[in-house]
Structure formats: C-alpha cells, structure tokens
Amino acid sequence: MLYIHVGQIERECIRTIDPYFNRNKSKDWFNRDDVKRIIKNIDLSVAVKDEYIESPVFGGMSPTKLSTGCKAVILMAVLEKPYIYATKCGDNCVTDILEIASKKDVHITLHHIMQFPESGFEAVMAESEKKICTFGGFVDEYYRIRDNF
Amino acid sequence: MNTIEFEIISNQYVCKFYFERRINVIKGDSGTGKTSLLELVRDTSPDIVKNISLDVLVADDLGWRALMTASKNVIIIFDDSNVIDSAEFAKCCYEYVVKNNLYLLIFNRESLKIEQNSEESGYMPHISYSMDSIYRLCNDGINHWLEPFYNLNAFNQSSKLDICITEDSSGGFEFFDKLLNAVSVEHSDGGKSAIVDKIERMSIKDKNILVIFDRAAFGCEIEKFVNKLRDYNITVLDSYECFEELLLRSNLFINNQKVTHVFNNLSAYANKYCLSWEEFFEKFLAYITTEKPYKYSHGKKLRECYFEECGSFPFCTFELSQKCDLNIKESKLDWLLKDTKYSYLLTFHEKNLAKKMSAF
Numbered sequence: 001m002l003y004i005h006v007g008q009i010e011r012e013c014i015r016t017i018d019p020y021f022n023r024n025k026s027k028d029w030f031n032r033d034d035v036k037r038i039i040k041n042i043d044l045s046v047a048v049k050d051e052y053i054e055s056p057v058f059g060g061m062s063p064t065k066l067s068t069g070c071k072a073v074i075l076m077a078v079l080e081k082p083y084i085y086a087t088k089c090g091d092n093c094v095t096d097i098l099e100i101a102s103k104k105d106v107h108i109t110l111h112h113i114m115q116f117p118e119s120g121f122e123a124v125m126a127e128s129e130k131k132i133c134t135f136g137g138f139v140d141e142y143y144r145i146r147d148n149f
Numbered sequence: 150m151n152t153i154e155f156e157i158i159s160n161q162y163v164c165k166f167y168f169e170r171r172i173n174v175i176k177g178d179s180g181t182g183k184t185s186l187l188e189l190v191r192d193t194s195p196d197i198v199k200n201i202s203l204d205v206l207v208a209d210d211l212g213w214r215a216l217m218t219a220s221k222n223v224i225i226i227f228d229d230s231n232v233i234d235s236a237e238f239a240k241c242c243y244e245y246v247v248k249n250n251l252y253l254l255i256f257n258r259e260s261l262k263i264e265q266n267s268e269e270s271g272y273m274p275h276i277s278y279s280m281d282s283i284y285r286l287c288n289d290g291i292n293h294w295l296e297p298f299y300n301l302n303a304f305n306q307s308s309k310l311d312i313c314i315t316e317d318s319s320g321g322f323e324f325f326d327k328l329l330n331a332v333s334v335e336h337s338d339g340g341k342s343a344i345v346d347k348i349e350r351m352s353i354k355d356k357n358i359l360v361i362f363d364r365a366a367f368g369c370e371i372e373k374f375v376n377k378l379r380d381y382n383i384t385v386l387d388s389y390e391c392f393e394e395l396l397l398r399s400n401l402f403i404n405n406q407k408v409t410h411v412f413n414n415l416s417a418y419a420n421k422y423c424l425s426w427e428e429f430f431e432k433f434l435a436y437i438t439t440e441k442p443y444k445y446s447h448g449k450k451l452r453e454c455y456f457e458e459c460g461s462f463p464f465c466t467f468e469l470s471q472k473c474d475l476n477i478k479e480s481k482l483d484w485l486l487k488d489t490k491y492s493y494l495l496t497f498h499e500k501n502l503a504k505k506m507s508a509f
Contacts, residue, residue: 015231043180057161057290058185068229069179087258088229090178111234112176112258113376139376 002101002123004138005109006145013109014075015085021071022064027051029078030063038077038096042070069093076100076108083107091115113139152416153224153252156200157189164189164293168254169416171246171424172278174368175295176258177285182293183256186286187228203252217241220249227255236263239276246424262369277425278368281388299371303387304359310497311356314348316341316363320451321392325361327456328482329497332359341370345377358383363391365427386491393430393447396455399485401475407437442473456481 005013014020027050029035036047043066045055055061066074069089073096076082086097086108094114098121100106107126116123119134125141132138156165162185175183189197190205205224208216210231217225218241232238233255245251255261261276284295304310313329315322318336326334335351337343341362348358360374360383367374389395402408411418411433415426423429431447438445442465443454453462459477460470470476477484480500486492 017229057182065184067180067184088179090176090180090258092178092180112260113372136380143373143377 001105002098002121003105003107003126004123004132004142005107005126006111006142007109007127009085009109009111010083013083013085013107015109017068017072017075017085017088018064021066021075025051025063029074032078034077034100035074038073039066039070041096042073042090042093043067073097073100076106081105081107083109085109085111086114087111089114110142113142153202154200155202155224155254156198157186158198159189159196161291162186162189162293163291166284166293166295168252168282168284168295169420170279170282170426171251171420172242172253172255172261172276172282172368174255174257174261174278174283174298175286176256176283176298177287181286182288183228183286186293187226190226213238214241217245217249217251220251222250224252224254227253227257230255230257233257233261234259234263239263239274242276243274243424247420247422260369260372275369277366277427279365279390279426280367280371281364283368283371299375301375302384304384305387305493308359308384309357310359312351312353313359313361314344315361316344317361317392319448320445320455321361323451324392324455328486328494329359331497331499341367344370345373348378348381348383354381356382360385361389363427364388365390365394365430366425389491391427391430393434393445394426395491396445396485397430397434398490400487400489401443401455401485402437403489405437442469443475454481455485 009015030047030051030053031049039045039047039053043055045053045066047053051063053061053063053066055065058065072084072086072088073093076084076097077100084107087110089097091114094116097106097108101123116135116138122131122133123138124131125145127145128141130141132141152167152169154167162182164182164186187207190207201224203222203224205226206216206220207226207228208230213227213230213232214237227233246253261278263275280299281297283298285298287294287296310332313325313332313334315325315334315336318338322334322336337347344360344362348360358381362385397408419426419429423432434445435447443452453464454475458479458481459465459473459475482498483495483500486495
C-alpha cells in the first residue's frame with residue numbers, strides 16, 4: 001500500500017535523495033529486474049551489469065548520474081521499509097511508484113500535487129488515514145490536510 | 150537588460166532558453182537533464198560554450214543565504230533546495246534580489262508558499278512570483294529548452310461567459326463589475342488564495358466562468374487552482390498581469406510617452422524597481438497619475454473617472470475638469486478599452502444597461 005504524508009517532513013523520511021543513494025547503493029541493486037525496469041522507464045537508460053549503466057545521451061555511466069527521481073524510486077524498490085520524500089520525483093515516476101506500492105508498503109511525503117492516474121490505484125493519506133482511489137480524491141484530501149495545518 | 154539569455158553547449162548537451170523575470174521556477178519530469186545542466190554550469194572546461202547574460206552560481210542548503218546577501222549581478226540556481234518554502238528565504242528574496250540584481254532559477258516542485266508552521270517568527274508574505282515564470286524543462290535527447298508549465302484556457306472574444314470571479318475586491322472588482330455588466334461578477338472575498346474556495350462554494354460547475362487574477366503574482370496559487378478546478382469550465386485572461394496593467398494599456402495612456410517607453414522596456418524597468426511585476430504596475434500607475442484628477446491608489450476605491458463619462462458625476466466639477474487632460478463625452482469603458490489588448494472584454498459590456506442581477 002502507498003501511504004502519502006503531506007504534512008511536515010518527518011525525521012525518518014529520506015529527503016536528501018542523492019547523497020543517501022550515492023552512499024548506500026550496492027551493485028546487486030542494479031542486477032534486479034525491477035530496478036532495471038525503473039531505470040529504463042524513468043531515465044531511458046539500460047542497467048547492463050552491476051553498476052554499469054548505458055545512457056542514450058552519455059553512453060556508459062555510473063548510477064550516481066541517474067536522475068534524483070529515478071534514485072528515489074529505486075530506493076522505494078530496494079529498501080525494506082521505504083519512506084521517501086517523493087516531491088523529488090517527476091510525474092514520469094508515478095507508474096513505478098504505484099507498481100512498487102502494489103507489492104509492499106511504501107511511505108512517501110509529497111509537498112506538491114503528483115499526477116496520479118484518474119482512477120485505478122489505491123493509497124492512504126497518512127495524516128487522516130483516509131483511503132483514496134482517484135486523482136480527484138487525492139487532490140481534495142491533500143489540500144484539506146495542508147490548508148488545516 | 151531586457152531578457153536573460155541562458156545557453157550552454159557541449160558535444161552531448163545543448164540547452165538554450167530565455168527568461169525575463171527575477172524569480173523563475175522549473176519543474177517537470179525526472180531525467181530531463183537538470184542534473185547534467187548543473188554539472189555543465191559548474192564545469193569551466195574550454196570545450197563548453199556558455200552564452201549567459203550574467204555569471205551563474207549554484208546555491209546549496211548551507212550557503213544559499215551568504216550567496217544571496219553577498220553576490221551581485223548574478224543568476225543563482227537553487228537545485229532541489231530544502232529552503233525555498235521558508236520564511237527566511239522569502240525574507241532574503243524581498244531584501245536582496247532587487248538590491249543585488251539577482252535572478253533566481255529554482256529547480257523545485259514545491260510551491261514557494263511559506264510553510265504555515267515555519268519555525269521563524271513574525272509575519273512574512275508569500276513570495277510574489279508570476280505563474281508565467283513557471284517552466285518545464287523539455288528535451289529531445291540532446292537539445293533542452295523551457296516551455297510554460299501551465300497552459301490555461303485563454304479567454305477570447307468568442308468565449309461564452311456566465312459568471313466572472315475577480316481576485317480584487319476593491320478598485321479592480323468595481324471596474325469589472327461595471328465593465329462586464331451583462332454577466333454576474335463577484336470577488337473572492339479574500340484575495341488570490343480564496344479564489345478556489347469561493348468557486349467551490351458557489352456550485353457553478355455547469356457555468357462558463359471567467360476568473361480574473363493577477364498572473365504576475367499567482368505563482369504560489371496556480372497549482373491548487375489548476376488541480377482543484379479541473380472539472381470546471383474556467384477561462385482566464387491571456388497575459389493579464391494585473392488590474393493596473395490593464396489600465397496602463399488602456400487608451401487613457403495611449404499617448405503617454407513614459408508609459409510607452411516603459412512597456413517597450415518592461416522587464417528592464419519592472420526588474421529594476423520591484424521583485425514582482427504586479428508591485429511595479431501598482432507603483433507605476435500611482436506615480437503617473439499622482440497629480441491627476443484620476444489619481445490611482447492601489448487597494449482604494451476607484452475614482453469614477455475610470456468608468457463614468459467626464460462631467461457626469463459630482464467629483465468631476467467644472468473647475469476640476471478645466472485642469473484635467475481628459476474630456477471624454479462617451480461611454481468611458483468603451484473608450485478606455487476599444488482597440489486595446491483587452492478590447493474583447495467589451496463583448497460583455499452593454500451600454501445603457503443597468504447591472505444585471507446575479508442569478509447565483
């Protein structure tokens with residue numbers, strides 16, 4: 001399940017994605033099918049083996065050169081209890097985030113309106129514990145909570 | 150300097166764009182080349198071509214304040230910064246951006262709206278930045294450019310209109326209420342941040358709604374506006390900066406050389422004196438009308454000179470009219486707007502019609 005926090009960023013939430021990812025990455029991550037798919041979907045690059053990635057623009061490169069959004073989604077996939085500041089993720093990360101959250105609990109903090117699909121997904125607004133399944137429901141609950149801080 | 154040029158060329162990456170306001174926000178998808186752009190900005194290798202109007206500095210979360218207070222005549226890039234919604238950042242913007250001739254490129258998806266529970270004490274207004282200075286970084290692999298992030302339906306002469314909501318509750322509202330007398334006009338009763346709630350409360354999903362807000366200072370509100378009202382039939386005025394801009398573009402000032410000169414060099418003048426163009430237009434209109442009978446004061450009641458025929462209202466006495474450079478003996482609203490940028494608004498102005506009663 002996807003748990004969406006929209007209030008203040010809590011201490012457990014990973015906010016500084018790049019340094020955290022660069023410090024903790026493991027070559028095993030990039031041999032996983034789900035991580036390869038994330039890198040392909042978001043950065044249009046191919047994780048060939050271990051930490052060798054091929055970008056259509058830059059050629060061979062290290063995972064440290066992946067976009068911040070891509071790194072954030074990889075962390076959601078590989079960490080046991082991910083809690084990520086997902087405002088670092090662009091809208092092209094949404095499909096992968098929902099895919100990961102369909103298999104395990106993922107906590108994210110959002111301080112912007114992420115463009116979720118109109119329907120066909122499930123998430124829980126952490127502050128109100130309200131379940132949402134439409135984009136409109138997310139928008140309404142997002143502003144209801146944030147406007148009443 | 151009218152427009153800031155930003156061009157970086159390497160063998161793998163080309164980025165070219167222009168911007169003209171002090172505060173610019175860039176958001177959008179992940180993996181569009183933002184990180185590469187910052188690497189090239191920092192890289193001083195001779196094979197990288199840089200055509201940038203000013204020097205560029207990249208701020209981090211520890212040193213941003215020192216950069217803003219000590220740097221002059223530079224572009225400062227904030228990349229995924231954690232400080233942009235703080236009261237301290239807003240304070241620095243108001244204090245140093247104009248004074249030090251700074252241009253900010255902010256790569257963040259968060260609004261610059263100050264967090265309500267910010268730890269800093271004291272009142273600090275949200276940063277006034279334009280919804281038109283929010284961009285999306287686009288690319289085709291090698292080439293990178295900026296596009297407007299928000300493309301709202303532009304109101305035009307053929308648009309149907311049932312109701313108009315204005316941000317302004319004073320002079321601007323009064324003006325539009327008289328101008329759009331063929332439709333119902335209401336104000337948000339709380340400025341720009343109250344517009345969305347006002348429309349939701351009115352139950353007007355089936356109506357054609359024109360919303361008039363100051364684009365020049367709507368950056369903090371536009372995300373909520375677009376996402377909360379996406380099921381409504383809403384249009385906005387195309388490139389409408391603020392009410393004062395509309396008046397300055399009216400026929401009242403068509404032969405005013407100062408106004409013409411300023412509009413021909415708008416970004417240079419506006420950026421020189423004010424953080425936001427809204428504030429500039431307010432001050433400029435007040436300045437050029439300061440000794441006129443049709444003196445304008447922002448937030449105050451609008452003088453009848455802007456909507457009543459000259460000599461037809463008590464304030465416009467014979468003595469005063471002798472000192473005035475206006476003597477318009479026809480519908481003032483028609484005269485003000487005909488053949489101007491905003492002349493299509495006259496479509497909803499019926500001469501000799503008393504204000505239509507609200508149907509809502």
